[in-house]
Amino acid sequence: MLHRKIWVKRPGASATLVKIKEDDLVDDLRDMILQKYANSLGRSFDSPDITLKIVTLKDQHQREERVMGPDEQICRTLDTAYPEGQTIHEALLIDVPHRRTPKPSPRAHMPYYPEETRPYESGTDYFPQMPINQPSPAGSTNHSHESRTSQVNHAHHTSHHSISVLQTGQIPPLPSPGGTRRTHHNRPGRPGYARTHTSSPTTAANPPTIAAIAGNPALRTSRPRLDSSASDAKHTVSSTTIQPLPTPPLATTAEGAVPPTSVPTTPRVSSPGPRKKKLNPKRITTRSPSPDVKPTLSILDTSVPPINVLIVEDNQINLKLLEQFIRRLKVRWQTAVNGREAVTKWRQGGFHLVLMDIQLPIMSGLEATKEIRRLERVNNIGIFSSASSEAPTLAGSRLLAPQDVDGKEVGSDAEVDEEKEKEEDKLGDQRRLFKSPVIIVALTASNLQVDRHEALAAGCNDFLTKPVNFVWFERKVKEWGCMQALIDFDGWRKWKDYAALQQADANATNAGSGPGRKNMQDKKDKAKKAAANKKDLDRLRRGARETSTSGGTGSGSSGSTGTGTESEGTGIGMDDAMGNKENKG
Amino acid sequence: MARPSDPVDDRSDAGSVLDTDIIDTTTFEQILEMDDDEDEREFSKSIVYDFFTQAEGTFEKMDKFLEQKNLAELSSLGHFLKGSSATLGLAKVKDSCEKIQHYGAKKDASGTTDEPDDEVSLDRLKKIIAQAKAEFKDAEKILRRFYHDE
Structure with missing residues (x-):
């Protein structure tokens, strides 16, 4: 050969x-x-x-x-x-066929007809299997110039559906005369509907409508996650833009954006271990907020939102101190001395934040928390904002009926007459006061993880370790308060205006002393106070020394005096709250 | 907590110079900060004196429940007094109260292991309550001196 x-x-x-x-x-x-x-x-x-x-x-x-x-x-x-x-x-x-990477069809500038994906009725094997992913006209707009050029070269055989070539692995060796789409498209007597209408992936990929989500509570859980990740992204954007510019005007714009997004993250990261604290030689200096906290606090200083706090604490000493704390933050508050009273007060409505001691007489803090969460479920608080609608419609209540059942299963008296219990659990006219699930911050005396997990499992959103540190207390109130204020944005705006008015009034009466001078005065006062405290502490120490010679036995095992707080998670309330906010907006 | 720190540090940091565990100054200072007037110290004084009353009452109750051998009540009282003593920074009293809570719950001092014998628990409780009382007296002395009231 x-x-x-x-x-x-x-x-x-x-x-x-x-x-x-x-x-x-x-x-x-x-x-x-x-x-x-x-x-x-x-x-x-x-x-x-x-x-x-x-x-x-x-x-x-x-x-x-x-x-x-x-x-x-x-x-x-x-x-x-x-x-x-x-x-x-x-x-x-x-x-060789020269388009190997999927690109918009060169003919995509033509009107978009899904029917085009139908195979030829003549059954020619040019395009035996038609592509599923027909390029949309929107995607090809960028290439309109290119496609026009290729229209000029229309005789070239590769100007036929390049995608179909890719998928079938075939290319017509010759331009097929008269085989253009247009003629085919205008052919009379063809079926009026196309199968792509039903099987189109774009239709399937369409996100469920809001109505569908609102109507289906099961979907609710997945939504806030999306939402929060979105806000995370927002947060990173805002923080990157804000941080390099430490000018006051920008800082004030940050106050709206930072608190809600920082809520889920900061408590996890920056928890000063109580034990570490105890060992720290400079206790007093460490007690003041760490540098990364300080700007946040100073930003927030003027903006404790107008929240309503319920303090639940049975020990009068602790209650007195917490009251003093909250008084300083200038927010509204009420107190309860046991779990039963806490639930009763909560039912009055209008509370944004509950500081809940865990070990309480009559009804423990955990039981009270569970009860509040159960009632929130039964009354659909935070599921979707019906705060504006006076009463749930018949359809609405029927729709949410399964949840009522759920709620009852959780409750201890699940077997009792359903109708009666429903009446008892109804929040009635006060319903509009419950804009979102209340934030419950547990006050735990122990540092045991078990207790914390128990608190979170019961439905608490966060916790503070006793003895409660004012800095942390303030931070928690502000963080959660800002989040609740965002949910109740209208209320917050009103308060903002009101606060501005107050400020103006104060300035007017303080004739001559602008805000800057006022701050200076405040600082001076603080410094003076600190000095006085130090002096007194010295006295205290001297006294202690005298006594310690007689009775001090110096035990080193006092490491459990926790002054910090730790947060491990932000329970359900968060998600619900975000969802609610979404619905409102 | 005795620390051979240099004199400068000694003067500037009140927290480090308190040589005992009787009062945790960090916590206590926070209460002092709540005072509107540092000469009168109205608020902190009231809270401290309320605590004296509360502690005395609680110790009385403890004695009663010791007699009744009511461990559960003792545990609860221990927890109760732990809360307020911790708030004021009375670290020693707080630690002892925590032990009262644990012993009353029929556990060991740290609250981790169960103590099957109630008599053992009662015996421990007697000792620890006596200790707590003594520690409270120490703290009371210091604090009364602090408020010029002796």
Whole structure:
């Protein structure tokens, strides 16, 4: 068998010799070419993909290109075309479909008809399997220029659905005459509806509508997660823009954005371990807020939101101190001395934050928390804002009926008459006062993880370790308060205006002393006070020394005096609250 | 807590110079900060004196329940007094009260292991309540001196 070498080349590239047998067909040559172009073609093409063209010069100026059929005998064709033998300039042209990466269809500038994905009724095998992902016209607008160009070159066969070529692995070797979409599209008598309408992935991927979510409480849990991640992103954006610019005006704009987003994150990170604190030699200096906290506090100083706090504490000493704390923050508050009273007070409505001691007489803090959460469930607080609608519609109550059942299952007296219990649990006219689930911060005396987990499991959102540190207390009230204020944005705005008025009044009465001077005065007062405290503490210490010689036995095991707080999670209330906010907006 | 710190530090940091565990100054100072007037010290004084009353009453109750061998009530009282003593920074009293709470709950001092024998628990309670009383007296002395009331 005789071998022969023939020139081939890719358009615009240099020619190369391929060895073939005397009686090889074009089809065989394609195999050889793939071997030769193992990298550039062999990796992504099969031999049937390749089209070979023979170029002949009819006369001095006219070149004629002809696509060679797969069943042509190469040697015979070449001998006919080039009687004097093939030169390098007469190399066969290797043509391959040149769009290998999915791109918008070059014809996508045409009106978008999903019906186009229908196969030809004539059943030609040009496009046997039609693409599922029809490129949308919107995606191709950027390429409109390109596609127009390719429309000009319409005769070129690759201008047909390149995607379909990709998927079928076939390309028509020749432009198909009269096979354009347009003619097909206008064909009369075709079926009026197309199957892509139902199976279109875009339709399926459509997000469920708000109504669907609101109507289906089961979906509710997944939504806030999306929402919170979105706000996280917002937070990073805002913090990156704010931090490098420490000017006061920007700081004030931050006060709206920072608190709610920092709520889920900060308590986790910055919890001073009480034990560590105890060992710290400079206790007093560490007690003042750490540098990263300070700006936040100073930003927030003027903006404790107008929340209503319920303090639940049975020990009068502690209660007295907490009252003093809260008085300083200038927010409204009430107290309760046991769990039962706490639930009763909560039912009056209007509370944003509950500071709940865990160990309480009559009804423990955990029981009270569970009861509040149960009542919130039964009354659908925070599920969607019906705060504006006076009474839930009949359809609404029917829709939420399963949850009532759930609520009762949790409750201890699940077996009692349902109707009666429902009446008892109803919050009635006060319903509008419950804009969102209340935030419950547990006050735990122990540092045991178990207790904390128990508190969170009962439905607390956060906790403070006793003895409660004022700095942490303030921070918790502000953080959670800001979040609740955001949920009740209208109320917050009113308060803002009111606060501004108050401020203006104060300035007016303080004739001559602007806010700057007032701050200075405040600082002076503080410094004076600190000095006085120090003096007194010195006295206290001296006294202690005298006594310690008699009675001090210096035990080193007092490491459990926790003054810090830790937060491990922000329970359900958060999610619900975010969801509620979303619905409101 | 005795720390051989240099004199400068000694003067500037009141917290480090309190040589006993009787009063945790960090916590106590926070209550002092709540005073509107540092000469009168109305608020902190009232809270401290309320505590004296509360503690005395609680110790009385403890004695009663000791007699009755009511461990559960003792535990509850221990917890109760722990809360307020911790708030004031009376660290020693607080620690002892925590032990009262644990012993009353029929556990060991740290509250981790169960103590099957009630008599053992009662015996421990007697000792720890006596200790707590003594510690309270120490703290009371210091605090009364602090408020110029002796």
